[in-house]
Amino acid sequence: MGRHKKWRALAKKMRRKRIRRALAQRRDELLQKEQEEREKSPRYQAWLTEQNVLEEFRLEEESRLQMERHRQWERDEELAQQQWKEREERLARAKEEKARQELKIREEWELEQRRQKEAEEEENQKEAEKLKKQEELMRQIDDFIKHGGELPPSVNISTETHPDKPVCPFFSKTGACRFGDRCSRNHPRPGISRVLLIPNFYSHFGIDQSMIDEYDTDLMLEYDDTETYQHFREFYEDVLPEFELYGRVVQFKVCCNCEPHLRGNVYIEYASERDAVAAFQKFQGRWYGGRQLNVEFTCVSSWKSALCGLFFKSRCPKGRSCNFLHVFRNPGNAFVDADHGRGYSWRHRQRNPRSRSRSRSKSYSRSPCRRSHRSKDSKSHWRWSESPEPPPHSMNGDSKQKSHHSSARRSREKIHSQERKGKRDEERTRSRSSRTLNSHRKERKRKTSWSHSRSK
Known part of the structure; x- marks a missing residue:
């Protein structure tokens, strides 16, 4: 019983497979027949010719665009090469100009250094001559102070602020x-x-x-x-x-x-x-x-x-x-x-x-x-x-005596300041009392004048 079921299932499967194969063959035959009939129809032949023409046009257009892109790339490459050459030339010229500027700056710096050195040497020479003249002048002044004689004429030179104006x-x-x-x-x-x-x-x-x-x-x-x-x-x-x-x-x-x-x-x-x-x-x-x-x-x-x-x-x-x-x-x-x-x-x-x-x-x-x-x-x-x-003072008897004198002087100054402060307070009190007395007198005078005016 069990083997029969298996056989029936396998038989059904084989039968379905044969049916599908027959249907596929019949479909393929129909399609092939339709294809043959389509190929034999003049409309299909015209369409096929048109498609071939379009394909050829597409291929020609693609080749033309490719050639144009290639030419544009060549032109861009040539322009880039030209720009690169110009940039390299500008850089070379800039380097040459920079080198010339650096050389010029170096020459100017060296010239300025030489000038400064010459000016310093000249200034040092002038300072040495001035110092020598000053030493000679001081020697003449010291000689004039110690031994008398003639006063150096370079010292006794008068100056004026406004020589063309009258004297103040x-x-x-x-x-x-x-x-x-x-x-x-x-x-x-x-x-x-x-x-x-x-x-x-x-x-x-x-x-x-x-x-x-x-x-x-x-x-x-x-x-x-x-x-x-x-x-x-x-x-x-x-x-x-x-x-x-x-x-x-x-x-x-x-x-x-x-x-x-x-x-x-x-x-x-x-x-x-x-x-x-x-x-x-x-x-x-x-x-x-x-x-x-x-x-x-x-x-x-x-x-x-x-x-x-x-x-x-x-x-x-x-x-x-x-x-x-x-x-x-x-x-x-x-x-x-x-x-x-x-x-x-x-x-x-x-x-x-x-x-x-x-x-x-x-x-x-x-x-x-x-x-x-x-x-x-x-x-x-x-x-x-x-x-x-x-x-600086050394700590000896002299410094102690000076410190004693300074402390005594400070004490005397303190006493004088206290006396001055007392005099100032007394002067203020006296001025305040005089102002108060004057105000009382003015008040009495004002009241007296007011009473006289009321009685009249």
């Missing part, structure tokens, strides 16, 4: 002008003279703040004229002996003007130009009180015309704006004869020729050792220094 009257009298070198008139400055001018040498709070006291009226209550003059005396005793070390001083004036071009100016007149040159050489660039000195040669034809004659009488009409010299009165009326043009007097008691010769010999006999010894004994000689830095 204030500068010719006082050696200083409110407008400085900007003045429209001529300022003649001598190369060498017997008078030395140190602008703004003397400084004090009472003078520096005198022009701004109108804005702060209580600022100057701490300082009065006696304290300012006492400070000037200390300055006088400290500075004048230093100037006398280098020659005979015949005039010494310190300005107390409030104008900036005269404030604190110090004038020193020597008996000879030789002494003035020696002092100029020593004091130019020296330090005093933390400031460097700038010494100038000036000409004061007459001290009588330079000084304000009404200042000591307190009747100067210009006041703080005066352009003539308002000076401190020297202690002991020193150099008073030179103020009035009656000849030169040298500090104190110089009318006796014997005392004059003795004093002059003392002045010229001072040596650096004596100077250093005097500087140790002086109270205020610490203001002098060769540089802005304070000199």
Whole structure:
């Protein structure tokens, strides 16, 4: 039973296969017959001919386009080759131009280096010649200071600001002008003279703040004229002996003007130009009180015309704006004869020729050792220094004594400041009470006038 089923299934399968094969053969025969009939029809033959023509046209068109593309590629390639050659030529020209520029720059640099070297050699030669001339000039000046004789003509050369303009009257009298070198008139400055001018040498709070006291009226209550003059005396005793070390001083004036071009100016007149040159050489660039000195040669034809004659009488009409010299009165009326043009007097008691010769010999006999010894004994000689830095002090008895003096000076200054503060408070209280009393009087007067008007 089972084998029969298998056989029947296989038989059916073979039968279906034969049927499909027969159907396929019949279909192929029909298709072949239709193809033969189609090929024999004139319409199909016309269509086939048309298709062949189109195929030939397509092939010809493709070949033509291919040839055109090939020609375009050749043209592009030729253009690219030409552009590449032009670019290479431009690069070559740029390289050549760059090489020429570099060569030109190198040549210019070498030429400039040679010029700089020649200029440096010439400058060094000029500096050497200038240094040699300066050394020779300094040797002549030192020889003039030590042995006298003729002054080198290259030193004594006067300068003028405006040679074609009239001389400034204030500068010719006082050696200083409110407008400085900007003045429209001529300022003649001598190369060498017997008078030395140190602008703004003397400084004090009472003078520096005198022009701004109108804005702060209580600022100057701490300082009065006696304290300012006492400070000037200390300055006088400290500075004048230093100037006398280098020659005979015949005039010494310190300005107390409030104008900036005269404030604190110090004038020193020597008996000879030789002494003035020696002092100029020593004091130019020296330090005093933390400031460097700038010494100038000036000409004061007459001290009588330079000084304000009404200042000591307190009747100067210009006041703080005066352009003539308002000076401190020297202690002991020193150099008073030179103020009035009656000849030169040298500090104190110089009318006796014997005392004059003795004093002059003392002045010229001072040596650096004596100077250093005097500087140790002086109270205020610490203001002098060769540089802005304070000199180092060794821890010995001298330094202890100086520290003791400085502490004592600080304590005295503290006591004076407290006294000034007390005086200022008392002055303020007195002014306040006077203002209160005046206000009460005005109030009583106003009430009295109002009551009288009501009664009427």
